[in-house]
Amino acid sequence: MNADPAAQLRLLDLQALDAQVDQLRHVRANPPQAAEIKDLLGKRADVDGRLRDQRIVVDDLALAQAKADADVEQVKARRTRDRERMDSGAIADPKALERMQQELQSLERRIATLEDEELEVMEQLEEAQSALAELTSAIDELDARLGELTTARDEKAAELDAQIAEVSAGRAAIVADIPDDLLALYEKLRASKGGVAVGALRARQCGGCQLALDAGELAEIRATPADRVVRHEECQRILVRTPESGL
Incomplete structure (x- = not known):
């Protein structure tokens, strides 16, 4: 040639x-932020998975607490009705009155048991909510850092694109001579x-x-x-x- x-x-x-x-x-294809972004995305995926699981735990415990509250209120309502009947003098039969007193004692014990269970569920719910808050905070921190890195990467990419366009602009004049x-x-x-x-x-x-x-x-x-x-x-x-x- x-x-x-x-x-x-x-x-x-x-x-x-x-x-x-x-x-x-x-x-441009290998920004310095790439490695940290990849690492943070991996961490975020892990935290996000644990966050979803923790939300389920919190929801389940909230339902359990609602049920425990309802159980306590139901037994307390029955106790109130029995007391009102006794206080009204509607029960004249001594044996019936004795049975009513025994039932009230049973209701008191039942209420004490249910309140203990209610308190236990409440404590579990508070712990679960605290764990959920920590995971949510971790996600927010990861997202904030990812946002910073992504912005820096994209700004540098735009700068490099401008440089590439500027340098490439002279190519046509050279090619014309070949x-x-x-x-x-x-x-x-x-x-x-x-x-x-x-x-x-x-x-x-x-x-x-x-x-x-x-x-x-x-x-x-x-x-x-x-x-x-x-x-x-x-x-x-x-x-x-x-x-x-x-x-």
Whole structure:
């Protein structure tokens, strides 16, 4: 393949521009906040799962307390009715009155038992609500930190996008100076050579792979016409000859 030496030199400008864009895109794709965001998202998922479980515990205990309260009130209401009957003098039979007194004693014992159970459920509910509050606070703290990191990441991404657009804006002018077949070779090599398709031959070294060329290869390049596109035998990248090539 032949190409004007000036067009070959423009390949170096294009490579420098594309390398800069690649670097900016790499930085954008790997923000410094990424690792912490990933870690926090994992922690948040764990806390959120425990938070859902704790809400169920609180709901169950709230129902249990409501039932305990109702049970106590039901027995107390019965005790009140029995006392009112006794106090009204409606029970004249001594045996019936004795049975009523015994029932009141049983109701008192039942109330004491139910109130103990009610208190136990209340304490369990308070502990569960406290645990729920702690988990909710942990979620809020995680969300706050995630918000800070996400904002910082997105602001930096927008800044990098602007830099990429600014750098890329000059690409069209460079490409216009490069023949289509040479540009096609450049793009093909960029895709297969880790983004580096061309290197300057300076001080007898390939700027693409950084390997030194032996005397025989240098002699062959020296004898090659200036408009001939040269490829490095070792890495197959395009070699652009410059005044610093050492030929």
